Amino acid sequence: MADAPATAAAACHAHGARLRASGELTAAAREFRRALELAHDYAPAHFELALVHLAREEWEDAADCLHLAVHFAPAHAAAWLELGTTLARLGRLEAAEEALRAAVTRTPDGAEAWLRI
Numbered sequence: 001m002a003d004a005p006a007t008a009a010a011a012c013h014a015h016g017a018r019l020r021a022s023g024e025l026t027a028a029a030r031e032f033r034r035a036l037e038l039a040h041d042y043a044p045a046h047f048e049l050a051l052v053h054l055a056r057e058e059w060e061d062a063a064d065c066l067h068l069a070v071h072f073a074p075a076h077a078a079a080w081l082e083l084g085t086t087l088a089r090l091g092r093l094e095a096a097e098e099a100l101r102a103a104v105t106r107t108p109d110g111a112e113a114w115l116r117i
Contacts, residue, residue, distance in 0.1 A: 009039035017048055025052050043073035050082060062086050070102070077106035 016031030029052045035045035050065035066083035069076055084099035 005038045006042070009035040009042045009045065012038065013042065013045045013048065016045070020048060020052060020055075025055055028052055041072045043069045043076055043079070046072065047076065047079050047082075050079070050086075054082065054086065059086055059089050063090060070099075075106055077103050080106060 012031045012035035016028045016035065019025075019031060020028035029049060032045045032049040032052065035042055036049070039045075046065045046069040050062045050069060053059075053062035053065060063083065063086045066079055066086060069079040070083060073079065080099050080103035084096045084103060087093075087096035087099055
């Protein structure tokens with residue numbers, strides 16, 4: 001059985017995801033941060049918070065969140081993919097290629113990651 005903080009973090013994350021999907025980015029970010037206060041290693045909240053930053057074109061903040069997402073969930077292919085794309089936007093091309101190659105190895109066909117390399 002999951003512990004109480006992890007369960008609460010998952011609930012905050014789910015609420016934040018619904019808010020993000022409806023375009024309420026500020027409220028969504030608040031929920032993702034609340035989830036991370038409860039469970040700092042909760043990779044889905046790091047990933048979703050990164051998506052909020054990406055929507056706002058806050059590339060550095062997005063990269064920070066994506067680094068944490070792949071640190072806590074190394075198999076998270078979408079996080080690697082977004083990390084690679086974000087690093088490329090920031091001009092960090094070697095690191096971007098590394099992240100995109102990591103995405104390729106974590107997806108069944110890797111086509112989207114290959115296209116971004």
